Amino acid sequence: MTAPIKIYGPSFSTFVRSVMMACELKGLAYEVTTEVNGEEVGFHTAGHKAIHPYTKFPVLLTEQGPIAETVAILHYLENAYGGTPLYPTDAFAQAQVEQWSGISGIYVDFDIVRKVLLEFIFPKGENGSVRMDKVEAALPKVESALAIVAEQLADQPYLCGDDLTAADLILIPIIDYIEKADVGKPRVAEHANLLAYINRIRKEAFAKDILS
Numbered sequence: 001m002t003a004p005i006k007i008y009g010p011s012f013s014t015f016v017r018s019v020m021m022a023c024e025l026k027g028l029a030y031e032v033t034t035e036v037n038g039e040e041v042g043f044h045t046a047g048h049k050a051i052h053p054y055t056k057f058p059v060l061l062t063e064q065g066p067i068a069e070t071v072a073i074l075h076y077l078e079n080a081y082g083g084t085p086l087y088p089t090d091a092f093a094q095a096q097v098e099q100w101s102g103i104s105g106i107y108v109d110f111d112i113v114r115k116v117l118l119e120f121i122f123p124k125g126e127n128g129s130v131r132m133d134k135v136e137a138a139l140p141k142v143e144s145a146l147a148i149v150a151e152q153l154a155d156q157p158y159l160c161g162d163d164l165t166a167a168d169l170i171l172i173p174i175i176d177y178i179e180k181a182d183v184g185k186p187r188v189a190e191h192a193n194l195l196a197y198i199n200r201i202r203k204e205a206f207a208k209d210i211l212s
């Protein structure tokens with residue numbers, strides 16, 4: 001039996017979840033771990049820095065060495081294992097997937113995860129309180145990020161058209177979290193297509209256990 005693919009990082013991380021869903025889609029056995037070469041490696045330690053220069057996760061631990069950065073990992077899984085494709089072959093269509101992977105993983109992530117959700121997960125206010133002033137100030141950008149992805153999604157089943165791609169895998173965990181978060185009002189629900197998209201994906205085999 002082939003050894004499971006090792007994903008270094010915590011399973012609550014949006015980007016770790018993107019990689020987990022890619023493994024599920026491709027039917028690859030995987031494990032999410034905090035060990036490297038059989039040794040426990042704490043986050044943000046020298047051991048972590050040795051596999052990701054910016055001590056981020058996920059890192060895919062392969063027999064040839066570590067692969068950092070979600071987009072690089074998704075490409076690697078596609079090229080190394082085949083299975084359900086995450087990228088179209090047409091050059092323009094592939095560039096669209098790269099474009100929406102970048103937009104989701106950089107700007108949407110920043111406006112929704114970094115600026116708002118992380119305030120709730122790791123509160124930095126006095127006595128461990130959530131800095132609601134920071135959250136309030138960040139909400140307009142949450143709204144514009146959601147509007148941008150809802151507009152791109154339009155009436156398509158997936159972000160880049162009829163087929164699920166790597167761009168969806170990057171976006172899905174972010175939308176899942178913000179839809180569940182209590183940030184004043186149901187913000188995803190303001191975009192019926194985005195709400196229908198995330199609710200449909202939550203039931204799909206590749207996602208249901210990961211997003212639960």
Ligand SMILES: N[C@@H](CCC(=O)N[C@@H](CS)C(=O)NCC(=O)O)C(=O)O
Pocket residue numbers: 013014015016055056057058068069070071105
């Ligand atoms: N560009 C990176 C971003 C990875 C990233 O920011 N991951 C978060 C978890 S979702 C992380 O490592 N957070 C810990 C930290 O920033 O120290 C990627 O696509 O993999």
